[in-house]
Amino acid sequence: MVAYIDTAFVAIRMPFPRIYVQRLFDSIAPRYDVLNRFLSLRLDIWWRKQLVRSISPADAGRALDVATGTGDVLLALQNLNPVFSVGVDLSAAMLTRARAKVAGNGTALVQAAAEHLPFPDESFDLVTIAFGVRNFSDLRHGLHECRRVLRPRGLIRILEFSRPRGIIWKRVFGVYFRVVVPTVGRWVSGHQEAYTYLPNTVSDFPDGEAFTGLLADAGFHNVTYETMTRGVVTLYSGSVSP
Ligand SMILES: C[S@@+](CC[C@H](N)C(=O)[O-])C[C@H]1O[C@@H](n2cnc3c(N)ncnc32)[C@H](O)[C@@H]1O
Structure with a gap:
């Protein structure tokens, strides 16, 4: 599906x-994986697998995973045998968990912001981001940075939560995100706001065609998207060359 939306009018929440984001993830890092698996009923593993399946090994080359967190995408990317892979994240505590998973596999971890990637232009063949763009402090700038570090035929794959389709699923997931996730999240992580932050960032984040429009604005071509699990998650794809 290609975007025909005028993205000048796409509202991006404050x-x-x-x-704030860095400290929040620093504080929930020890419980992040456990909560992810539990709250997503282990679907998070399947969603990341779909992201990796959408990439052919020949395209993995030099891979950059932005907002890598505890490194689950980096780990899944190993199946594609990239020449090397790099994970970038704001949170040192999340990167410490990633290090334990991917150390010694031709993978480097760098603490940096997506909006200021510390790499020269055209350094990578592939950029992936799973559940990260929603947190960027400057979404348009972050997407431009991803475009800048990709070589001319490079690819981008982005997984992100989206608004479920259909009235029944909207209600079911609405209750889940607004009641179950914050309650269990607060209880297990001991953090008051972190799992309230999640539903808040999902509800007003551009999805579907609005998001593909932002990717096109950032200079990506062949932008498509595919919804999963009744629209709860969307996989966006694009490339640098037309
Ligand atoms: C919900 S977690 C996702 C982690 C991982 N990609 C996954 O699939 O589980 C979001 C991550 O994005 C990181 N993050 C948020 N804003 C960022 C930014 N502007 N630049 C780099 N990392 C960022 C957070 O520190 C956190 O580790």
Whole structure:
């Protein structure tokens, strides 16, 4: 599906300050994986698998996973045998968990912001982002940075939560996101706001054609999207060359 939306009018919510996001993920890092598996009923593993399946090994080359968190995408990318892979994240505590998973596999981990990637132009063949763009303090700038570091025939794959389709599923997931996720999240992580932050960032984040329009604005071509699990998650794809 190609975007025909005028993205000049796509509203992007007021971003959370980067330091707030960094501290939030620093504080939930020890429980992040356990909560992810539990709250998604292990679907998060399947969603990331779909992301990796959408890439052929020949395209993996030099791979950059932005907002890598605890490194689950980097780990899944190993199946594609990339020449090397790099994970970038704001949170040192999340990267510490990633290090334990991917150390010694030709993978480097770098603490940096997506909006200021510390790499020269055209350094990578592939950029992936799973459940990260929603947190960027400057979404348009972050997407431009991803485009900048990709070589001319490079690819981008982005997984992100989206608004479910259909009235019944909207209600079911609405209750789940607004009641179950914050309650269980608060209880297990011990963090008051972190799992309230999640539904808040999902509900007003551009999805579907609005998001593909932002990718096109950032200079990506062949932008498509595919919804999963009744629209709860969307996989966006694009390339640098037309
Ligand atoms: C919901 S987690 C996703 C982690 C991982 N990609 C996954 O699939 O589980 C979001 C991650 O994005 C990171 N993050 C948020 N804003 C960022 C930014 N502007 N630049 C780099 N990382 C960012 C957070 O520190 C956190 O580790």
